[in-house]
Amino acid sequence: MNRFGSSCRESAALAELIDTHCHLDVAEFVDDYHLVRQRAAAAGVCELILPAVDRAGWPRLLEVCRLESGCRPALGLHPLYLQRHGPGDVEELSRRIEAGEVVAVGEIGLDFWEQPSETLRRRQLELFEAQLRIARQASLPVLIHARKAHDQVLAVLRRLRFGRGGIVHAFSGSRQQAQCYIDLGFVIGVGGTITYQRANRVRGVVADLPLSALVLETDAPDIPPAHHRHERNSPEFLPEILHCLARLRDQEPRLVAATTSRTARTLLRLT
Ligand SMILES: [Zn+2]
Structure with a gap:
């Protein structure tokens, strides 16, 4: 039970949602994180x-x-x-x-978006591997x-035989890559990107994957959903991602909410 319990139950009318990736601690929320938390609840x-x-x-x-x-909390060192x-x-x-108290190690990984030099790639790889070992x-x-x-991430996970799984946040890869993650015990983080029509490929991928392999996230304050494209993203917009995902999959929002929340709870051992 938490102090937002009643408002959660009243307005959710679906299921209790879990935002699996939200930077509520960063400067963009310093003045109003408590209000944002209340509105999200x-x-x-x-x-x-x-x-x-x-x-x-x-x-x-x-x-x-x-x-x-x-x-x-999750603690980690970001590759960028x-x-x-x-x-x-x-x-x-x-x-x-x-010392305990965290639910995951993150966010960790590899970011080759800006085509880093060989040296920087190697340093990212070393950092990623060291943190995977800590998590293992x-x-x-x-x-x-x-x-x-x-x-490259999949290759490292296989080489280290990382078996505890996790969430691939803001996934935008191919259907085949998603399947490789799922085969390794991972689930796919679905965020605001899917609310943009131009995101054809990722919309197709999340519509096609098993529902049990998906969890919801906002990545606030980044990647606002389409209706808020010029605003700071916020965890209170998570239901928009839920409804978009349900529409793309032609499934009941209630089912999508319950299943994604159950998946997140089990994976992260939330009590
Ligand atoms: Zn993030």
Whole structure:
């Protein structure tokens, strides 16, 4: 039970939704994160997973999770911000993960969008592998960030025999790549991208995959859904992603909500 329990039940009328990727701890929400959390609860979003980007942000992220009910922390070192990560950060991550209190390691992965040099690719790979080992040791799932790098991410997961699974956040790969992740015990994070008609391929992929392989996310404050394209994204918009997904799959929103929430709960061991 949490202090938003009643408003969740009243307005959800569907099921309790879980935003599996939401940066409520970042500067864009510093003035009103509590109000945003309340509005998200009123929209039926009862749990939010807050993924980390760098070590400097961990204390704030953990604080927001302490202050706001239903907010669960993940800690990790994001592949895009190599210059922010110091030599002791992986060891510190390991210590904090062992101390408990997080639901996942993330966000971690590979980002080859801007065609990094060989050296930077290698550093991303080393960082990713080190964090996968930490997650494996702690038997925690991972939140994967992958751009232009799905085949490389899949190769690392196979090579390390990473068996705990996780969420491939903001997935925009092919149907075949999605299936490879699913075969490795992962699920696909579905966000605001699917609300744009031009996102043909990913709309087709999420319509075709088994419902049991999908979870919902906003990635707020980034990737706002189409109706809010010029606004700051917010977890309160999660129902729009739900309804869009249900429409694309020609399924009842209630079924999509219940199934995606159950999948997230099981994977992340939310109690
Ligand atoms: Zn993110």
